Amino acid sequence: MKFKESVKAILYLFPALLIIGVFVIYPIIKSLLMSFYADYDFFNDVVHRYGFDNFIFLWNDPVFHKALKNTFIFVLGVVPISIILSLWIAIMLNSITLLNKFFRAIYFIPFVTSVVAVSIVWRWIFHSNYGIMNYFLSFFGIEPIQWLTSTEWAMPALIILSIWKGLGYNIIIFLAGLQTIGDTYYNAARIDGAKRWNRFIHVTLPQLAPTTFFVFIISIINSFKVFDEIYALFDGKAGPSNSALTVVYYVFDKFYGEWNFGVASAAAYVLFLIIFIITLIQFYINKKKITY
Template sequence: MRKLKYRAENSPQAWLFLLPALIIIGIFNVLPLIRTFIMSFQKGTLNNLVFNGFKNYEIVLQDPKFHTALGNTALYAFVVVPVGLIISMFIAITIFEKIKNKSLFETIFFIPYLTSVIAVGIVFRFLLNGEYGFVNYLLGFINVGPINFLDDPNMSMYTLIIFGIWSGLAFNIIILLSGLRTVDDNYYKVADMFGATKIEQFFRITLPQMIPIITFLLMVNFINAFKVYAQVFSIFNGKAGIADSATTGVFYIFNKFYVENRYGQGMAAAVILFIMILIFTLIQNYVLKRISK
């Protein structure tokens, strides 16, 4: 008689335990996604929506502001994520290898992750102020500036990128530190015996062992970067920079839905952004899997 293997998905008790979580996910995640897709084909007020076909998609795809928003979002994502991850890796390795009281520094670096983005944005507004900001005060010692980080359209994306890199460091550092603890010390001992330098040890031991962690961080960070909104809202005081120079995809959706009351167009933009994020995530996972083999 052949022995049947236990499979959790075939157990009624397992589905019973999962039911509360599945109900919450269905109500707050799946239903809004379906509703968004339906509204993207409609026009009118929320109380009187009528079918509009693909007209909303045509309007959004032909809107220069949407093109600018997508360009800014892509620029933000492809600069903030890799640069932030490199800086986070450097800090994590420094803490792990050269600092004795690791727990204290881990707590210090993790505090920004627990702080509201809006609160941090207010602080950054004071730090980057063109007239009395502390950053311009420091730049004055090397005869640079003052730089108008907040009120110059040409500087808006640079300011947002700086803020984005800083705000993402805390989460990256904590996750990377947890990954560094899983690397077996014996690898480094053998490498030391054969005279391998620290740089060689990093590229031949640390980095290959950290690929799963780095893959996870890249995926999460890219998704969050494509959905950036709170950073823009906080650093530019509820606006998308001077002359909407820092408009991102989600900020464009917000303006369409809540400011212009063009609900169908806002949802069409949301669907387009969702599809772009999904496609990019699938491509990213495929490439990273090929690299890690």
């Protein structure tokens, strides 16, 4: 009986396993092998030599170094601000009783909207002459900023767009976490004379620690993988003079632009290793500092 149930379960799972094997597992294995292709004939699909040439190339490639630097700048610019803003907005939304579902939907719309559509809108917002961003800045006496054509402001423009785009998801997750905090904790804190700020520090933040940890992990991984926003915002380029070049865009350019599959695969696995190490560190800190 158990054998028949196992066979039936395998038959049900087989279509999904087939798709995962063909479109996920096989590309992972193939790209890992390609990262060690030192001499590869693409047209005949023949590997003449394996080695670490692609990783050595990355080690000495200043463009890859710039992509790594820009990626870390992007992550450091997006993740903390996004988490702080989304937590603040989630706390405000959690206190609203009238039309609360409407406001939550409004904040979630940017997350589910097409990146291309969002980027087109933001290209107009960042327009040097007619953009609404420079229009508002003019009220404070600030001269028009070349957001998308200046090497100095391309990355800040990308960071602003990415923060706005990802707020909705983080807000929903924080709202779910806030609703699990019972009123008993807040009532006890009020009885002890705790003010609003003290209740936030000593009740809300500790109770939200697991949720914050989850949002932090997801935000870091997504930020390291940024690509769509760059491609759409800068019209298929990595910003002026590669000022918004990230590792994923570097992989894309090497793979589809130069057909250098070995270097692209090696760069992808370097990024994977970076994310993996950072995630391990986060989980280690989680075990030490966060109580569920």
